[in-house]
Amino acid sequence: MxxxxxxxxxxxxxxxxxxxxxxxxxxxxxxxxxxxxxxxxxxxxxxxxxxxxxxxxxxxxxxxxxxxxxxxxxxxxxxxxxxxxxxxxxxxxxxxxxxxxxxxxxxxxxxxxxxxxxxxxxxxxxxxxxxxxxxxxxxxxxxxxxxxxxxxxxxxxxxxxxxxxxxxxxxxxxxxxxxxxxxxxxxEQPLRSLPAIPDVGRDRAPWSNGPDALAVAATLRLLGEARLPLFLLGRLGRDEQDWDRRVTLAERYGALVISDLKNGAVFPTGHPLHPVPPGIFLPAAAAELIGAADVILSLGWVDVAGTISAAAADGHPASARIISCTMDSALRNGWSMDSFGREPVDLSVPADPDLLVRALADSDERVKPSEWPARDSAGAPPADGDGAVGAGVSMHDLADALHGALAGSPACLVRVPLGWNGADLEAGHPLDYLGLDGGAGIGSGPGMAVGAALALDGSGRLPVAVLGDGDFLMGGTAIWTAARYRLPLLIVVANNSSFHNDVVHQERMARQRHRPTGNSWIGQAISDPDPDMASFARSLGFHAVGQVNDRSALPSALAAAVAAARSGQCVLVDVRVRPDS
CATH class of the missing domain: 3.40.50.970 (Thiamin diphosphate (ThDP)-binding fold, Pyr/PP domains)
Incomplete structure (x- = not known):
C-alpha cells in the first residue's frame, strides 16, 4: 500500500x-x-x-x-x-x-x-x-x-x-x-478531564495455553506404543517453526498425515508421509488409513466425530486409540452446531495444538519406527478427459496452468472453489494456502482475498484467489477496496455459469424420487444474461480482459495476469470451466 x-x-x-x-x-x-x-x-x-x-x-x-x-x-x-x-x-x-x-x-x-x-x-x-x-x-x-x-x-x-x-x-x-x-x-461527549487510558501493553501473558505435563506424558506413551500412527492436522498456525516441528514429529514416529482443504496449509503436501491429497470431505483413501491406524493424534481437526463416522460409513471403522488436542470447547454453546458431534476419544488435551507439538518435539523419548508400508508422495493430479484442445476447461486445467504461471516466485493461494481437487494443491510453506472461510458462507471469497492482500502487501508473496462465479458475484464489490489502496492481487474466477454445487444436490434428490434430473438446472443457472465479469472488475479498478474459454489460451492468459499482478496491479481473469469439473 x-x-x-x-x-x-x-x-x-x-x-x-x-x-x-x-x-x-x-x-x-x-x-x-x-x-x-x-x-x-x-x-x-x-x-x-x-x-x-x-x-x-x-x-x-x-x-x-x-x-x-x-x-x-x-x-x-x-x-x-x-x-x-x-x-x-x-x-x-x-x-x-x-x-x-x-x-x-x-x-x-x-x-x-x-x-x-x-x-x-x-x-x-x-x-x-x-x-x-x-x-x-x-x-x-x-x-x-x-x-x-x-x-x-x-x-x-x-x-x-x-x-x-x-x-x-x-x-x-x-x-x-x-x-x-x-x-x-x-x-460526542466533551471531556471535563482526561480519562485514564488503559495500559494495553502491560499484560505479557501468553495468548495460548499449552498442555500440562500429564497430558504430554500420556500422549507420548500412546504414540510410543503405536505401530501405525496417524496424524489428523486441522486448524493450526502459520508459524514456520511450528510447521517444521510438525514435519519433525511425523518423521520421528513415521506417522502418516491427513490434512484437508477447509483449513490452511499445515504440512507439505508432497511429503511421503502425506499420502492422500486433502479434500473438503474425507477421501476414500484417507478413510482407509483411519480404519488401519492403531493411534490417531488429532491436532485441531475440524469435526473429529464426523470424520470417524464417515470412515466407518466407507467400510473402515476406527479401532485406534484417539488423542484429540483442541481448545475449541471454550467457545461451544447451544446455538451454533459448529461444535460437531461428541468426539470418540481416549485422551482429550484442552490446549493449543501447536504447543502440544512443541512439547512432543522437545521430548527425548526413544521411538520405534512405524510399521506403515513405504509410500511415495501424495497422489498425482487427476487425469483429465481426452486432453483435446478446445474440449473445454476443467478445474485441473485451470490449476495446472496457474501452477505454471506462478512457478519460480512465492504466492499465497487464498481460496479455492468447491470443485478444486486436493491433488492440485502444492503446499510447502504455511502461507502457500489459507483454507476456506469457516462458516461456508457464499460471498466471503472476494473480501477475504482483499484482506490477505493487505496482510501480504510488501512481502513479495503474491495473493491469488480462485473463486467460484457465485461467490465472486455475491461479494464482488469488495475488490474495489484492493484497487483503492493499490494492493497487488490476482483473482481467478472459475466460472461455470451456475450454482453447480446445488445442481448436484437437485440431481441427487430427483434420482431418489425417480424424477427427471434434467430439470436440476432450474433456479441454479447464472446465465441469460451472462454476467460480464471483466467489465464488472474494470469498473471497480481492476485490470481484466475478456473471458478465457479455451484451454490452449489459458497458460498465456494466466502468465500475463501473474506478471501484471507482480508489477503491482489488481487483476481478474474470468475462466469458463466445465460444470462437471
Whole structure:
C-alpha cells in the first residue's frame, strides 16, 4: 500500500477533548494498523477522532462498500498474520449486514475487534425517525451466539475498559470476533478531564495455553506404543517453526498425515508421509488409513466425530486409540452446531495444538519406527478427459496452468472453489494456502482475498484467489477496496455459469424420487444474461480482459495476469470451466 493512499494530514498535537478522542488514542496504543469500515453516522464522533485527532494512522481507515466485506477483509488479514484487525459497523443495520461474515470468522476461529455504535440510548436525545430505527436495546444480541464477547458500555471510562478487554479477549486462544457497541452520545461527549487510558501493553501473558505435563506424558506413551500412527492436522498456525516441528514429529514416529482443504496449509503436501491429497470431505483413501491406524493424534481437526463416522460409513471403522488436542470447547454453546458431534476419544488435551507439538518435539523419548508400508508422495493430479484442445476447461486445467504461471516466485493461494481437487494443491510453506472461510458462507471469497492482500502487501508473496462465479458475484464489490489502496492481487474466477454445487444436490434428490434430473438446472443457472465479469472488475479498478474459454489460451492468459499482478496491479481473469469439473 502506497503511503500517499492513507488520507489525512498526519498526527498532530491535538488534545484529547472528546470521548471519541480517548477511544481513538486507545486504539492507537493497541497497535491496530487498520480499521475497515463503511461510513455511518452512529460512529461519526469516532470517525472524526480517528482522522483529525489520530491523523488516520494506526489504525488507518480502509473504506469498504459493504459491512460484510469489511469483516471478510479483517478475516483474510487474520488468516495471514494471526493478528486482529479492527472493523467499524454502523448501528444495528450495519451489524445485520456484517453478520454472515462474523459467523464465518467465528467458525474459523480468527481474532477481530468489531466496533459498533448505536443511536442515543437516551431516548430524549434521539433525532426524529432515523435515530429510533437505528437504536436497539441489546444490539450485541444480534451476534452474541457467534462471537466471543460483547459489551455496550454506558460511560467513556467504561468504553475504554471494554475496548481494552475486548482486544485482550479476541487474541486469547481460541480466538473469535469480539464486539463493543459505543453509544453515539459517549463518542460526542466533551471531556471535563482526561480519562485514564488503559495500559494495553502491560499484560505479557501468553495468548495460548499449552498442555500440562500429564497430558504430554500420556500422549507420548500412546504414540510410543503405536505401530501405525496417524496424524489428523486441522486448524493450526502459520508459524514456520511450528510447521517444521510438525514435519519433525511425523518423521520421528513415521506417522502418516491427513490434512484437508477447509483449513490452511499445515504440512507439505508432497511429503511421503502425506499420502492422500486433502479434500473438503474425507477421501476414500484417507478413510482407509483411519480404519488401519492403531493411534490417531488429532491436532485441531475440524469435526473429529464426523470424520470417524464417515470412515466407518466407507467400510473402515476406527479401532485406534484417539488423542484429540483442541481448545475449541471454550467457545461451544447451544446455538451454533459448529461444535460437531461428541468426539470418540481416549485422551482429550484442552490446549493449543501447536504447543502440544512443541512439547512432543522437545521430548527425548526413544521411538520405534512405524510399521506403515513405504509410500511415495501424495497422489498425482487427476487425469483429465481426452486432453483435446478446445474440449473445454476443467478445474485441473485451470490449476495446472496457474501452477505454471506462478512457478519460480512465492504466492499465497487464498481460496479455492468447491470443485478444486486436493491433488492440485502444492503446499510447502504455511502461507502457500489459507483454507476456506469457516462458516461456508457464499460471498466471503472476494473480501477475504482483499484482506490477505493487505496482510501480504510488501512481502513479495503474491495473493491469488480462485473463486467460484457465485461467490465472486455475491461479494464482488469488495475488490474495489484492493484497487483503492493499490494492493497487488490476482483473482481467478472459475466460472461455470451456475450454482453447480446445488445442481448436484437437485440431481441427487430427483434420482431418489425417480424424477427427471434434467430439470436440476432450474433456479441454479447464472446465465441469460451472462454476467460480464471483466467489465464488472474494470469498473471497480481492476485490470481484466475478456473471458478465457479455451484451454490452449489459458497458460498465456494466466502468465500475463501473474506478471501484471507482480508489477503491482489488481487483476481478474474470468475462466469458463466445465460444470462437471
Amino acid at each position: 502506497r503511503a500517499e493512499d492513507a488520507e489525512g494530514a498526519g498526527r498532530g498535537n491535538a488534545a484529547i477533548e472528546w470521548g471519541s478522542d480517548a477511544m481513538a488514542e486507545l486504539l492507537h496504543r493497541m497497535d491496530l494498523r487498520y480499521i475497515a469500515l463503511v461510513p455511518g453516522s452512529s460512529y461519526r464522533g469516532l470517525h472524526d477522532s480517528l482522522v483529525n485527532y489520530a491523523g488516520n494512522r494506526d489504525p488507518q481507515l480502509l473504506t469498504c462498500l459493504h459491512e460484510e466485506h469489511a469483516v471478510a477483509i479483517a478475516h483474510g488479514y487474520a488468516k495471514v498474520t494471526g493478528r486482529p484487525m479492527a472493523v467499524a459497523v454502523h448501528s444495528n443495520v450495519g451489524l445485520m449486514h456484517a453478520s454472515m461474515a462474523v459467523y464465518n470468522a467465528y467458525c474459523d476461529r480468527v481474532p477481530m475487534l468489531i466496533i459498533g455504535a448505536t443511536g442515543p440510548v437516551d431516548a430524549a436525545q434521539r433525532r426524529p425517525w432515523i435515530d429510533w430505527i437505528h437504536t436497539s436495546a441489546d444490539q450485541g444480541a444480534l451476534i452474541r451466539q457467534y462471537s466471543k464477547w460483547d459489551d455496550q458500555p454506558a460511560s467513556v471510562e467504561a468504553a475504554l475498559d471494554s475496548l481494552a478487554r475486548a482486544y485482550s479477549i479476541t487474541r486469547q486462544a481460541p480466538s473469535a470476533p469480539v464486539y463493543v457497541c459505543l453509544d453515539v452520545s459517549l463518542q
